[in-house]
Amino acid sequence: MPNTYSSLYCQSVFAVKYRSAVIKKSFEKELYAVIGNLINEAGCQTLIVNGVSDHVHCLFRFYPRHSISDVMKSVKSKSSKWLNESGYFNNRFEWQIGFGCFAYSQSQVSRVSRYINNQEEHHKNMTFKAEYIELLKAHNISYLPEYLFEDLQ
Structure with missing residues (x-):
């Protein structure tokens, strides 16, 4: 649409089903590149x-x-x-249902980029569940704990 201008930045966070630790160093950079390309393909x-x-x-x-x-x-x-066709897994790979989405202004992009870039260091001291709840609270997002994560039955 002509004369529509925007500056919208989003951090999306999503987990492996059951928060299983299955993203390996051997293919993580390739996976992140695929995800980045898919975001770009989505416009x-x-x-x-x-x-x-x-x-x-x-x-x-x-x-x-x-x-x-x-x-x-x-x-x-x-x-x-892509992961299921890659041969990296013997069993079917799935992402957790849902995702977190957090909006930022242009002035916050550098800080958020550094935070995302330092995930490995950050998670030496904090679990994903604790991080995710912290993000929800920081963005004043109400949630019901029983619906946050899908756990193994």
Whole structure:
């Protein structure tokens, strides 16, 4: 649409199903590149993708013509398809249902990029669950603990 201007930045966070630690060093950079390309293919602009063995953080610029839910649905489904076809797993790979989405201004992009880049160091002292709850609280997002994570039955 002509004369529509925006500056929208989103950090999306999503976990491996059951928060299983299955993203290995041997292929994580390739996975993050695939995720970044999928975000770009969805019409957004990837700034950084990084994570650890059980979850991924993505920071990207998006535009008003996009739905974050549609972008993430595409990214998660296509990246899990890529992982399942890659031969990295003997069993079926799946992402946890849902994701966290946190908005930032242009002035916060450098700080958030550094945070995402330092995930390995950050998670030496904090679990993903604690980090995720901290992000929800920092963004004043109400949640019900019983619906946060899908656990093994």
